[in-house]
Amino acid sequence: MHARIAGRTDHHRLALAVPGGAMRGIVTAGMLLALRDAGALRVFDSVYGVSSGAINVVRVATGGAWDDLKGYLDFARRPFSTSSLISLVEGLRFTDESLAVLPYSLNVVVTDVDGILPVWWDTRGRHATDVRQLLCASCWLPILAPHPFEYANKRYADGALLLTHPAEAAQADGATHVLALLSGAEVPARPHVLSFGRRVLARGLDLWAPELGSAYLRSRGSFQHNTGTATESGAAPHIDFLSPTSDGIRVTYWTRDPAALLAGAEAGYSAVTSMLKARPEGAK
Numbered sequence: 620m621h622a623r624i625a626g627r628t629d630h631h632r633l634a635l636a637v638p639g640g641a642m643r644g645i646v647t648a649g650m651l652l653a654l655r656d657a658g659a660l661r662v663f664d665s666v667y668g669v670s671s672g673a674i675n676v677v678r679v680a681t682g683g684a685w686d687d688l689k690g691y692l693d694f695a696r697r698p699f700s701t702s703s704l705i706s707l708v709e710g711l712r713f714t715d716e717s718l719a720v721l722p723y724s725l726n727v728v729v730t731d732v733d734g735i736l737p738v739w740w741d742t743r744g745r746h747a748t749d750v751r752q753l754l755c756a757s758c759w760l761p762i763l764a765p766h767p768f769e770y771a772n773k774r775y776a777d778g779a780l781l782l783t784h785p786a787e788a789a790q791a792d793g794a795t796h797v798l799a800l801l802s803g804a805e806v807p808a809r810p811h812v813l814s815f816g817r818r819v820l821a822r823g824l825d826l827w828a829p830e831l832g833s834a835y836l837r838s839r840g841s842f843q844h845n846t847g848t849a850t851e852s853g854a855a856p857h858i859d860f861l862s863p864t865s866d867g868i869r870v871t872y873w874t875r876d877p878a879a880l881l882a883g884a885e886a887g888y889s890a891v892t893s894m895l896k897a898r899p900e901g902a903k
Contacts (some may be wrong), residue, residue, distance in 0.1 A: 620798065621895075634789035634856075635663045639670025639758070639779050641872040643802035645691045645880050646863050647672055649887030650800050651679040657895050661722055663791065667739060668784040669728040671756040671777035672800075674708065677750065679743065680725055681713035688772070688884055695875040698884045708754045715747050727753045728778035728785050732767045732828050737781045739788045748755050761820060767827055779830075780824070781838045787856055794856045801862040802887075811841065855888035863890045 620633065635654075637647050654660040660680065668676035673770070678687055690710050697703040718725075726739040737749030740751045756775035759768040767774035782788065786799040813836060821832030862868070874880055 620662055620796075621660060624657070624659055624861045624895075628742070632664050632793055632797045633662065633792035634792070634797045635666045636784060636786035636789050636797055637666070637668040637672035637676050638784055638800065638802060639668075639672045639777070640670060640802040641760075642691065642695060642874045642880065643870050643872060643883070644671025644675055645688060646802040646838070646867040647694075647800045647851050648675040648679065648688055648691070648882045648889055649867075650861070650863070650891045651883035651890075652683075652685060653891035653895075654754070656678055657892070659891075659895060663723050663798075665724040665726065665789065665794065666755070666786045667728055669782065669785045670758045670760075671736075672687075672785065673754055673778065674711065674725045675694075677754060678711055678725070679714060680718035680721055681775040683712070685884075687712070691880055692877050695877065695880060699763060699873070701759070704760075704763070705755060705759055708751050708758070709755070712752070713744075713747055718742050718747065718750060719744060727757050728782060728788050729753060729756045730776045732774040732776050734832060735781070735828060735831050735834050737778060737788065739778075739785075739811040745831040761827070762825055766787045774827075776824075779833050784837060786812065790856050790858075797856050799858050799860045800887075801860055804862050804868050812844055827851075835872070835879055861890060862895055863887045 622629065622652065623633065637651065648840060651660065666676050666856055673835045686704045688709055697708065715719045721743055724741045724743060726741050728739040731738050740753050756768040756770055757778040759776045761776060767776050784799055786797045817836065817839065822838050824832035824835050863883070863886040865886070866882040870879060870883035
C-alpha cells in the first residue's frame with residue numbers, strides 16, 4: 620500500500636475490507652476518514668463493506684466528512700429499531716454521480732436469505748436509491764427485524780450472518796492483498812464454544828429460511844486467512860488486520876454515550892495514521 624501511495628504500480632489486487640458491529644462501526648468510520656485524508660483510500664482496487672461498515676464506506680467514499688459521524692450519535696439517541704436504521708441510511712448524502720466516479724469497486728455485502736449464501740453488489744453504476752436499499756439490507760439485524768428485508772423481489776439480511784469478516788468476499792474475488800479493518804481487538808477465529816445467544820439467533824434464522832440458522836453457526840470463525848508472506852496466484856491472499864487503540868476497543872455493539880463513541884472514532888483514525896507512518900522494511 621505504501622508503494623501505491625508513492626505512485627508506484629504493481630500487478631497485485633489490493634482490497635480493503637470493512638466489518639460492521641452496530642455502534643462499533645463508528646470506529647471503522649474514523650479509520651476510513653484517516654485513509655482518505657492520507658490519500659490512501661484511492662490506492663485500493665476494491666472495497667468491501669458489511670452492515671455499518673458498508674454505510675461507512677459509502678459515506679466516506681462519496682465525500683462524507685467528520686461532521687457526518689453525527690449520524691451515529693443521532694442513531695444512539697433513538698430506540699434501536701429498523702425504523703431508526705432506515706432513517707440513518709436515508710440521512711446519507713450521496714448521489715448517482717458520486718457513485719459513478721469512484722476509482723474502485725465499492726461492494727455492499729448482504730445475506731441472500733433464500734439462497735443461504737453471502738452476496739455482494741458493486742455500487743458503481745447503480746442509482747443512489749438502489750444503493751440505499753442495499754445498505755438497509757446489509758444492516759438488517761435479525762434481532763431487530765421480524766422479517767427479512769425485501770429488495771428486487773428477493774429477501775436479504777445482515778451481510779455478516781454468513782461471513783466472519785468481509786475479507787472473505789475480497790478473497791473470493793481474487794484479491795492478492797487485503798487490509799482488513801477491525802472495530803475491536805479480536806482477529807476472526809473459530810470460537811471454542813458457540814454462545815447461547817448465537818444458538819438462539821440460529822433458531823430464529825431457521826424461521827426465516829430452513830437451514831439458515833445452521834449455516835450461520837457453521838460460518839462462525841470459519842474464515843481461513845494467511846497473515847504471512849504474500850502468496851502465489853491462486854492461493855489465499857495476504858491479509859493484514861488493523862485494530863484500533865484502547866479507546867476504540869471500549870466501544871461495544873450498543874454503546875450510546877456520545878463521548879465514548881467519538882473517542883472510538885478518534886481511536887480508529889489514530890490507528891490508521893500510526894500504520895501509515897510505520898513504513899514497512901524496504902519501503903522508500
